[in-house]
Amino acid sequence: MATDNRNPEIRKDAINNRFVILSPARSRRPSDFKSKPQSKSDSNPSSGAQPQCPFCAGNEHQCAPEIFRVLEDDSMSDWKVRVIENLYPALSRRIEVKSELQEYRQANGTAGEVSLGGFGSHDVVIESPVHSVHLPDLSPAGVAVVLLAYKKRIEQICVDESIRYVQVFKNHGASAGASMSHSHSQILALPVVPTTASARLDSMKEYHNQTGRCSLCDIQKDKLLIDESTHFISIAPFASTFPFETWIVPRHHSSHYHELNEDKAIDLGGLLKLTLLKLSLQLNDPPYNFMIHTSPLQVTSSQLPYTHWYIQIVPQLSTIGGFEMGTGCYINPVFPEDAAKILREVEVS
């Protein structure tokens, strides 16, 4: 990259309130390990149904119970998308709910520690019946079917008042944490608002208190815009934690992801597909994660003017180390304005 000699910079944005170090010099360091984590996403080589894969059409009986399926309107297979229970769930529907966090106190009386039963739900969204078809291989309307399955599932989850937050996320490729190669995403519903989400809300609230506006409605587009659709924009965030990190943000204020309607879902499907194809072309099919950052459930309306949902897409190009684990501050060798310029110019045929 031409900006190799640019001085390092420390940045923080008004949304996550988290420092990052942008340091192009870091990209030049050598490695003496022979086998670096693969930069290719290690997607399963052979196509067609995989006898061993429980997510393939025909192997539905190998899966945990189905929650719902979206039917195929033509032939080929019975379903387009299935939402199923995770067979190895992190949280369980079968745990007793406690309405309040209980203070956990040992005989020796340690205050400040909290422990509560692992109540919640953990689902898998199978994005296609076909093993070799990945999310960006679908049409915008096909991606929309997946996006609307998230919405429908969140609406079902919302009904339970003990659930306070829902995290939708996708792992693609072994170095992005995936254990299954068949295209899928996950939905985890929690009885608490997790730390990163509450930190984000605090930061967005502070911005709102100071300016009277929503920080994501105000987001800087100038040199950071990548693409636009009717209802969404894609940008490289000002304080990107990872090289080529990309956010897809609704143009108009919207607090909860599940406010998405069918029209907007197709528009978003197109922009998500375009973004994933650009990252794949530019970065040689990298492993990646995406996360939908929404607002807590069961919120009071006073929270809504400052919360605004978005999708964060992160290609996984390297392994983090002790500095990031210790400080929560990421070292990113690529300035977001450079990443935005590169991604703006990628031609998708």
Place this chain on the structure above:
Amino acid sequence: MATDNRNPEIRKDAINNRFVILSPARSRRPSDFKSKPQSKSDSNPSSGAQPQCPFCAGNEHQCAPEIFRVLEDDSMSDWKVRVIENLYPALSRRIEVKSELQEYRQANGTAGEVSLGGFGSHDVVIESPVHSVHLPDLSPAGVAVVLLAYKKRIEQICVDESIRYVQVFKNHGASAGASMSHSHSQILALPVVPTTASARLDSMKEYHNQTGRCSLCDIQKDKLLIDESTHFISIAPFASTFPFETWIVPRHHSSHYHELNEDKAIDLGGLLKLTLLKLSLQLNDPPYNFMIHTSPLQVTSSQLPYTHWYIQIVPQLSTIGGFEMGTGCYINPVFPEDAAKILREVEVS
């Protein structure tokens, strides 16, 4: 592990105030990727000096400038430990210091964003002149030499009043982020207090406000203690983020790591060596990180009653995914009381 069927639990401690999900069921999930990240730390196979390795004795000229060295008292080599500048630093000494965070405002006036020059320092501590010698291969006194080199370097860094925080960390093995296999650690000095450290301080302060005591002086030892030495204990933390995560905590209140004296350094050297050997025996030489969590520099004395330094050691046994990235909440399949029991019983000959 015998506790596979235990119900999941959500926990939070009084130090980091961060939720974790403990979920033994997760450890049973299969993977259909052929090449999982290696669990072995991929340490360089051959021993002796490596012609290519700039950290080996004899190759000092391939390194960035030396800051200081600790001399060898017998023969063998000129030095035991070298502290050098990082050749590809994340932050630079040569950037102009700004005394205050400047608000970063584009022409379009985005408030809340902060950008400051990447002033700071980034050093490498070479822990041995010999390529094949890793930190736990050294004697307790040998480990102490490394620990005292950290102390000395922090004392030098402290003199500059623009430096607000110092992160000492070690990456061992490619899957723990290391790019160099020769045993080393790093010291990064920052002009800001990073997010994780300020969140920890807020949480420890709250505990102190509520109880009048320091949360780490009060730390729960009951089922979580692993080992003890004269001045330190090792424990599995109540809200462990990773399987077999271990903390080494000074028994007596101490805010800053660099308060360590020579006696305590040898004692700590012994316990750190023991801990690393136990993790290596139990988990088959895993990649790992350790981080020294200290207190901000240039602090007022009112902060000191509630801050207490410790070392966090994390074996890297799996790759995190979108859930952890999105929420900051980690899913850990091993209950810390089980990890503590196992580590207590590992025999080191």
